[in-house]
Amino acid sequence: SAVISQKPSRDICQRGTSLTIQCQVDSQVTMMFWYRQQPGQSLTLIATANQGSEATYESGFVIDKFPISRPNLTFSTLTVSNMSPEDSSIYLCSTGTGGFYNEQFFGPGTRLTVL
Amino acid sequence: QQPVQSPQAVILREGEDAVINCSSSKALYSVHWYRQKHGEAPVFLMILLKGGEQKGHEKISASFNEKKQQSSLYLTASQLSYSGTYFCGTGGPGGKLIFGQGTELSVKP
Numbered sequence: 001s002a003v004i005s006q007k008p009s010r011d012i013c014q015r016g017t018s019l020t021i022q023c024q025v026d027s028q029v030t031m032m033f034w035y036r037q038q039p040g041q042s043l044t045l046i047a048t049a050n051q052g053s054e055a056t057y058e059s060g061f062v063i064d065k066f067p068i069s070r071p072n073l074t075f076s077t078l079t080v081s082n083m084s085p086e087d088s089s090i091y092l093c094s095t096g097t098g099g100f101y102n103e104q105f106f107g108p109g110t111r112l113t114v115l
Numbered sequence: 116q117q118p119v120q121s122p123q124a125v126i127l128r129e130g131e132d133a134v135i136n137c138s139s140s141k142a143l144y145s146v147h148w149y150r151q152k153h154g155e156a157p158v159f160l161m162i163l164l165k166g167g168e169q170k171g172h173e174k175i176s177a178s179f180n181e182k183k184q185q186s187s188l189y190l191t192a193s194q195l196s197y198s199g200t201y202f203c204g205t206g207g208p209g210g211k212l213i214f215g216q217g218t219e220l221s222v223k224p
Contacts, residue, residue: 001159031209031210033210033211033212041216041217042117042202042214042215042216042217043157043202043204043212043214044214045211045212045213048209048210048211056209058211092156092157096210102206102210103147103159103162104147104159104204104210104212105159106156106157106158107156108155108156109156
């Protein structure tokens with residue numbers, strides 16, 4: 001399985017600012033996914049990031065609020081823009097090979113608190 | 116459509132068994148099971164594919180009933196280390212997963 005790291009591991013931010021979260025994988029992967037997990041809740045998919053193409057966003061998530069970059073096969077970033085307290089969550093990236101049957105492995109997550 | 120898990124929570128004594136169910140209103144192509152301990156990332160347990168099942172761990176197994184559009188995770192002779200929240204995820208196009216709401220499992224000595 002791939003080893004995934006995220007930076008920062010946690011942050012406390014002021015309302016109206018932006019934070020960029022980095023996700024680094026130790027091997028080349030086709031698919032990278034970004035999830036949000038609010039306290040005590042399940043994981044909600046934000047978007048799928050493929051190298052060389054624009055990210056695909058799920059219903060309820062938009063590029064202006066959560067711009068994503070995927071410059072190569074081992075790295076991706078998620079920016080949480082113009083933050084509000086409702087954005088306080090854990091943000092996780094995961095990797096997969098694509099298709100219905102791929103296993104996904106998760107990074108350790110970034111715990112974000114917005115004041 | 117989010118799959119539905121039951122029960123929402125279960126408390127066991129060490130050595131007891133548990134079953135966690137995952138149901139979907141849509142046809143299932145694959146079901147993925149994860150365990151998440153508090154403050155940690157979800158850890159992959161196993162994947163079940165349409166037309167078959169795959170056992171991922173000793174004493175933790177799962178079944179996949181395509182007709183009923185549901186999967187069940189079986190934990191036998193539970194250990195303290197089994198405590199955590201279990202999520203099922205249904206596989207979709209492009210490899211994305213839609214997760215159930217989770218089942219919190221507590222194993223007591």
